[in-house]
Amino acid sequence: MPEPRKLKYDVADLRTLTREDLDALEIGAGILGTGGGGNPYQGKLLALEAMKAGYELKILATDRIEPDALCMAIGGIGAPVVSVERIREGREGVRCLRAMEELIRTPIDAVVCEEIGGSNSMSPLVTAALGGLPMLDCDGMGRAFPEMQMTTFSIYGHSSTPSVMCDLHGNTVIFSHAVSEVWHERMARACVVAQGGGAMLATAPMQAHYVHQYGIPKSYTKAIALGEAVIRARKAQEDPIAAVCALEGGRRIFNGKITDLKRHLRGGFAVGDVALAGFDDFAGETADVAIQNEFLIFRRNGMVEVTVPDLIVLLDVDTGYPITTEMLRYGQRVAVVAIPCHELLRTVQALDVVGPAAFGYPEITYSPLPSPTRKAA
Amino acid sequence: MPEPRKLKYDVADLRTLTREDLDALEIGAGILGTGGGGNPYQGKLLALEAMKAGYELKILATDRIEPDALCMAIGGIGAPVVSVERIREGREGVRCLRAMEELIRTPIDAVVCEEIGGSNSMSPLVTAALGGLPMLDCDGMGRAFPEMQMTTFSIYGHSSTPSVMCDLHGNTVIFSHAVSEVWHERMARACVVAQGGGAMLATAPMQAHYVHQYGIPKSYTKAIALGEAVIRARKAQEDPIAAVCALEGGRRIFNGKITDLKRHLRGGFAVGDVALAGFDDFAGETADVAIQNEFLIFRRNGMVEVTVPDLIVLLDVDTGYPITTEMLRYGQRVAVVAIPCHELLRTVQALDVVGPAAFGYPEITYSPLPSPTRKAA
Numbered sequence: 001m002p003e004p005r006k007l008k009y010d011v012a013d014l015r016t017l018t019r020e021d022l023d024a025l026e027i028g029a030g031i032l033g034t035g036g037g038g039n040p041y042q043g044k045l046l047a048l049e050a051m052k053a054g055y056e057l058k059i060l061a062t063d064r065i066e067p068d069a070l071c072m073a074i075g076g077i078g079a080p081v082v083s084v085e086r087i088r089e090g091r092e093g094v095r096c097l098r099a100m101e102e103l104i105r106t107p108i109d110a111v112v113c114e115e116i117g118g119s120n121s122m123s124p125l126v127t128a129a130l131g132g133l134p135m136l137d138c139d140g141m142g143r144a145f146p147e148m149q150m151t152t153f154s155i156y157g158h159s160s161t162p163s164v165m166c167d168l169h170g171n172t173v174i175f176s177h178a179v180s181e182v183w184h185e186r187m188a189r190a191c192v193v194a195q196g197g198g199a200m201l202a203t204a205p206m207q208a209h210y211v212h213q214y215g216i217p218k219s220y221t222k223a224i225a226l227g228e229a230v231i232r233a234r235k236a237q238e239d240p241i242a243a244v245c246a247l248e249g250g251r252r253i254f255n256g257k258i259t260d261l262k263r264h265l266r267g268g269f270a271v272g273d274v275a276l277a278g279f280d281d282f283a284g285e286t287a288d289v290a291i292q293n294e295f296l297i298f299r300r301n302g303m304v305e306v307t308v309p310d311l312i313v314l315l316d317v318d319t320g321y322p323i324t325t326e327m328l329r330y331g332q333r334v335a336v337v338a339i340p341c342h343e344l345l346r347t348v349q350a351l352d353v354v355g356p357a358a359f360g361y362p363e364i365t366y367s368p369l370p371s372p373t374r375k376a377a
Numbered sequence: 378m379p380e381p382r383k384l385k386y387d388v389a390d391l392r393t394l395t396r397e398d399l400d401a402l403e404i405g406a407g408i409l410g411t412g413g414g415g416n417p418y419q420g421k422l423l424a425l426e427a428m429k430a431g432y433e434l435k436i437l438a439t440d441r442i443e444p445d446a447l448c449m450a451i452g453g454i455g456a457p458v459v460s461v462e463r464i465r466e467g468r469e470g471v472r473c474l475r476a477m478e479e480l481i482r483t484p485i486d487a488v489v490c491e492e493i494g495g496s497n498s499m500s501p502l503v504t505a506a507l508g509g510l511p512m513l514d515c516d517g518m519g520r521a522f523p524e525m526q527m528t529t530f531s532i533y534g535h536s537s538t539p540s541v542m543c544d545l546h547g548n549t550v551i552f553s554h555a556v557s558e559v560w561h562e563r564m565a566r567a568c569v570v571a572q573g574g575g576a577m578l579a580t581a582p583m584q585a586h587y588v589h590q591y592g593i594p595k596s597y598t599k600a601i602a603l604g605e606a607v608i609r610a611r612k613a614q615e616d617p618i619a620a621v622c623a624l625e626g627g628r629r630i631f632n633g634k635i636t637d638l639k640r641h642l643r644g645g646f647a648v649g650d651v652a653l654a655g656f657d658d659f660a661g662e663t664a665d666v667a668i669q670n671e672f673l674i675f676r677r678n679g680m681v682e683v684t685v686p687d688l689i690v691l692l693d694v695d696t697g698y699p700i701t702t703e704m705l706r707y708g709q710r711v712a713v714v715a716i717p718c719h720e721l722l723r724t725v726q727a728l729d730v731v732g733p734a735a736f737g738y739p740e741i742t743y744s745p746l747p748s749p750t751r752k753a754a
Contacts, residue, residue, distance in 0.1 A: 169560065170554065170556045175549075178548050179548055183572075186571045187571045187572060189571070190567040194567030
């Protein structure tokens with residue numbers, strides 16, 4: 001075991017999460033999951049268990065830790081559909097942490113979230129708590145994306161290898177060197193499918209100044225605030241959709257009933273299409289949303305209106321609860337909310353990796369929200 | 378780089394291979410490949426290239442090295458069909474060696490062959506030569522088998538992790554810990570498919586006394602002798618099939634013409650069936666051979682006669698050259714030779730892993746060669 005080293009932050013700056021924070025985070029991370037990233041509920045159960053066992057879940061702002069502190073990003077890898085059926089045993093993440101410390105022969109100072117959207121918001125918290133480390137209040141996506149190379153950390157030049165992957169069985173794999181971020185993703189994905197579909201993967205540590213510069217800021221604070229807004233609105237019998245839109249520059253772009261739904265698994269990804277018939281202010285209009293684990297493209301009356309990397313969120317029109325792609329049902333009444341993504345996802349480098357072309361839509365040019373209605377190619 | 382340490386053997390005991398030895402090894406390893414293990418020809422080209430560049434290919438008997446010497450077994454992993462289309466770049470093995478030495482922080486003393494049958498006879502020689510190490514005269518199969526857990530090293534209790542896998546692109550993966558040998562195989566196989574189908578994999582080092590006790594002895598010497606016998610018989614215009622049988626306790630069990638041939642890829646493995654109509658002494662008889670990368674089961678007139686782990690070898694009836702499964706053609710005239718496998722493959726532990734049941738034939742009981750004709754289930 002590595003020697004504990006001097007704390008690189010002031011413990012007074014730590015925010016200890018409560019049970020209520022986790023309830024709010026579950027909803028907020030679901031909203032930021034834009035349909036993908038897996039359901040945060042099971043991750044919340046593991047976080048609650050850790051809390052019950054006496055571990056504290058603490059978050060820390062990225063500017064409240066010394067610039068040279070060593071930060072390890074971590075997340076679950078595997079198809080979201082699998083995580084519904086197979087619960088993580090809970091110690092995969094801390095096994096990754098210890099294996100990484102042994103590999104680089106240096107202790108880690110803080111844990112970073114790869115992806116705030118969906119279940120990957122919860123699992124790093126458990127790793128941090130069990131490892132006795134703070135969780136930095138940021139992430140690498142500001143939402144959910146289906147592949148590992150789609151983090152801002154990778155996009156802006158951090159090499160994610162050597163990485164460590166641990167599954168619930170006890171298997172440990174180190175990706176020492178990959179010739180590119182995409183190769184790393186490809187090898188890890190193949191391996192996780194062989195492992196039965198779910199594992200935790202910790203990427204090569206970064207210094208805190210890099211995380212501060214290239215992480216999407218305040219992800220946990222924002223996700224918790226989003227969830228609190230929904231909970232508060234429901235208690236006050238106010239419109240939860242309006243409460244969500246008020247916080248993150250979101251806009252309600254559709255109210256519709258699901259009239260058609262296609263979903264299948266292709267290469268480990270959930271791919272499909274949801275068709276909507278409008279009601280209320282949107283009566284007489286149709287819309288459809290293309291799915292690739294997440295909601296990718298929103299079309300109104302056949303015209304592309306919102307695309308990845310901006311966030312397309314489907315919420316239950318009455319409760320404001322986020323709907324993940326695997327929970328979509330024929331006849332469901334949903335509100336579609338569009339939320340502008342962070343500027344770090346809108347640069348030329350970022351759009352190469354997370355723009356419409358990267359998902360197989362080379363004919364669609366990303367036009368940042370709020371966007372004019374454009375003709376579909 | 379690790380410090381060079383004192384040699385654990387006497388250089389006078391090394392046998393330096395010649396170009397002629399490699400020509401013989403190509404044929405002998407092909408025979409021991411029992412149809413699988415990949416074509417040794419391309420591996421021979423890399424070995425010749427190394428030789429031309431001034432590297433020496435040296436083999437050493439397993440009882441001529443100190444018992445505590447550290448020995449690293451290595452082989453190629455991937456479907457044989459792929460290696461026909463993609464030539465290894467040649468340095469994957471030595472990258473594995475250096476990565477392993479760095480991982481365990483100890484220099485390796487000698488290289489061991491996982492599988493003498495097919496192309497995996499050649500690639501470890503290149504690793505040893507480039508790494509300046511001797512190659513021990515043994516292997517983990519005495520033939521070819523399709524999966525990694527099928528070595529005598531694994532069967533008798535050696536854990537093959539941590540292992541190191543390097544591909545031609547420059548990707549390096551370490552399997553630090555696998556919960557079983559089969560899990561290790563499963564993860565590595567999935568990863569190699571993602572890497573494009575071919576890589577070198579070095580397993581956790583063993584001490585020389587273990588290799589001496591559980592390796593199949595004298596594999597290189599035997600394979601070279603087999604090849605020399607074929608070459609000599611051809612020069613002398615004698616029967617090469619008889620020459621092969623004279624050496625390893627083999628028996629010609631059929632002369633036949635291929636009348637039907639089914640082959641397909643299933644889960645990365647070449648699976649199929651060859652039907653033969655007898656000629657010469659075998660006129661009027663039929664036979665068929667079941668394939669799973671290697672020739673697994675030989676039936677005469679519908680009755681099971683020889684099964685894995687004994688060796689079923691198909692040779693060109695005129696030249697004595699071994700025929701791999703991917704080289705089988707309709708109308709080909711072949712001799713079928715059965716060679717008894719080593720005793721280490723005939724124990725209860727071994728048959729659990731490499732007996733007919735392990736290949737999906739639970740109804741067939743292995744009966745060591747020479748075997749009575751039995752009714753197929």
